[in-house]
Amino acid sequence: MLQRINVVRLAVSPCKRHFSKSTASFGQRKNSAFTNRARIPIEAGQPLHETRPFLIKAGELTPGIPALEYYERRIRLAEILPSKSCVILAGNDIQFASGAVFYPFQQDNDLFYLSGWNEPNSVMILEKPTDDLSDTVFHMLVPPKDAFAEKWEGFRSGVHGAQEIFNADKSAPINDLSKYLPKIINRNDSIYFDILSTPNSGSSNYKHIKSLLDGSGSSNRSLNSIANKNIKPVSKRIAEFRKIKSPQELRIMRRAGQISGRSFNQAFAKRFRNERTLDSFLHYKFVSGGCDKDAYIPVVATGSNSLCIHYTRNDDVMYDDEMVLVDAAGSLGGYCADISRTWPNNGKFTGAQKELYEAVLNVQRGCIDLCKASNNFSLHDIHEESIRLMKQELKNLGIDKVSGWNVEKLYPHYIGHNLGLDVHDVPKVSRYEPLKPGQVITIEPGLYIPDDESFPSYFRNIGIRIEDDIAVGEDSYTNLTVEAVKEIDDLENVMQNGVSTKFEEDEVTSL
DSSP: OHHHHHHHHHHHSTTGGGOOGGGOOHHHHTTSOOOSOOOOSOOOSSOOTTTOTTTSOTTEEETTEEHHHHHHHHHHHHHTSOSSEEEEEEOOOOOEEETTEEOOOOOOHHHHHHHOOOOSSOEEEEEEOSSOGGGOEEEEEEOOOOHHHHHHHOOOOHHHHHHHTTOOSEEEEGGGHHHHHHHHHHTOSEEEOOOSOOTTTTSHHHHHHHHHHHTOSTTGGGSOOOTTOEEEOOHHHHHHHHHBOOHHHHHHHHHHHHHHHHHHHHHHTSOOSBHHHHHHHHHHHHHHHTOSEESSOOEEEEGGGGGSTTOOOOOOBOOTTSEEEEEEOEEETTEEOOEEEEEETTSOOOHHHHHHHHHHHHHHHHHHTTOBGGGTOBHHHHHHHHHHHHHHHHHHTTGGGSTTOOHHHHSOSOSOOBOSSSSSOOTTSOTTSBOOTTBEEEEOOEEEEOSOTTSOGGGTTEEEEOBEEEEEBSSOEEETTTTSOOSHHHHHHHHHHOOSSOOOOOSSOOO
16 A cells, blocks of 8 residues: 555655755754744644654654554554454543643553554544455544644644654544444454443543444444444553563663653752652753653652652652652653652661661662563562562561561552553553563562551651662663662762762753
């Protein structure tokens, strides 16, 4: 099909007819004045190389990911489908906090993973008519261009852009969904759609598609009987692909981890009096360092606030004799980093703080060493090992003599999770399967000592979590967040003397 040729062309130089000297790399323009911007005649609903050459390189559809990779992802999915089948994915809607006050848009990540499309109110369909993969059809139903709406809400890529930029074989206005989708359903035997509840099951298009498939909608007259249709969920199948990161995905996640880790080091070197100030400082550093945004709502928990695993109020005063637990990181090109560090507010560990911290760090070291595919460990195996190691560390601290204690009370959460487009990525993937090369997981043991008279007073109200992002290799692993220092000597050195390596903030460079 012609669009197949177009995919390869885009992977080399997308929309080359629009390329001009204005799209030179940042390095070529670094010392020149930012004046006289050349206006590119492309109106799209998300950044492209032509409109944001400092963020997206030629050949990339989204930061770090080439158009060809998105095509290959769709073909990999099509390979495991029978002939005369289709996959239907409903994108997310814009969500409103109150009235006209909206939240930042978050796309359905399965749709984004397969298309790179990051605009609301859209539906993607992947159709496999025959066993010949070259016959696979990529459909997009998207909001059409609308001058009035775009005046208020920003540009849309539109129906034409879905084909020309995102390589859809066929596209149509989203308002045509009621007549477009039944035709596809009728001519296919197997329909892949998560008809049970999903994270985006509140979207208008999800509800519309569900009504067509389960017969609850009034618009299903155009459908023949679906009694002979085989409707199956698809998210778990996509999750198996998303679990293993490509070299390009690992590169983006490494960059997000590097920026986030350096940002933590900058925070260690300062003194903060309020959780919200530390929260804001890290957000600024993530974004000014090159990330798009926070990967999730941060935890900035001083003192006893750290005993709450997902404390996000971040509004308390920070006392000098307390420690602060921070779980925060940036996101780049849709891919998340995830870091936790704990350090003393005054820049110097007490003896008790040091003992608890070293216990958690010892557990983390032991678990990270297991993150090699050749070890044949699953994530659950590593969690079980973390419990064994934590019991030994608590015994070394003498806490095993406390009446009624148990490790689950002091270490109540799991050792980690998959990481990727979501912070807790691909949750439908089994924790019990051996880790594979290309998988990225967090390793984040924690220890939380309650205000209980059973425990020594110098340990009480201290919560410690240390977390890094680990890319699994066959006989090795890569710590994607290695920049964030965590050894006690290194932490105290940075806290007291500042950051030894220069952290260049660059608000416009690409990966």
